[in-house]
Amino acid sequence: DADPQPVPPSTEMSAGTILGIHNVFIVIPQFITAFASSLIFAMFEHIQGSGKAGGQHAQQIALVMSLGGLSAAVAAYLSWKLRSQS
Numbered sequence: 001d002a003d004p005q006p007v008p009p010s011t012e013m014s015a016g017t018i019l020g021i022h023n024v025f026i027v028i029p030q031f032i033t034a035f036a037s038s039l040i041f042a043m044f045e046h047i048q049g050s051g052k053a054g055g056q057h058a059q060q061i062a063l064v065m066s067l068g069g070l071s072a073a074v075a076a077y078l079s080w081k082l083r084s085q086s
Contacts, residue, residue, distance in 0.1 A: 037064045
């Protein structure tokens with residue numbers, strides 16, 4: 001009947017803090033991306049008018065995906081540069 005040893009409170013708090021910080025840095029880019037995407041769609045809607053159908057949305061989606069790819073490439077480069085410095 002050996003009871004498991006209790007985890008010290010400082011360890012529990014630091015694990016929660018690390019998880020919270022991790023979640024913040026995961027969610028913030030998602031919010032930025034959603035905001036930027038909505039601006040791009042609104043800008044194209046205003047420029048091209050709302051009466052057009054067909055290829056209009058394909059251009060908007062292509063631009064958002066291209067910006068996402070460019071952002072991923074920049075993030076990969078910065079991560080590689082950070083790793084090579086340490």
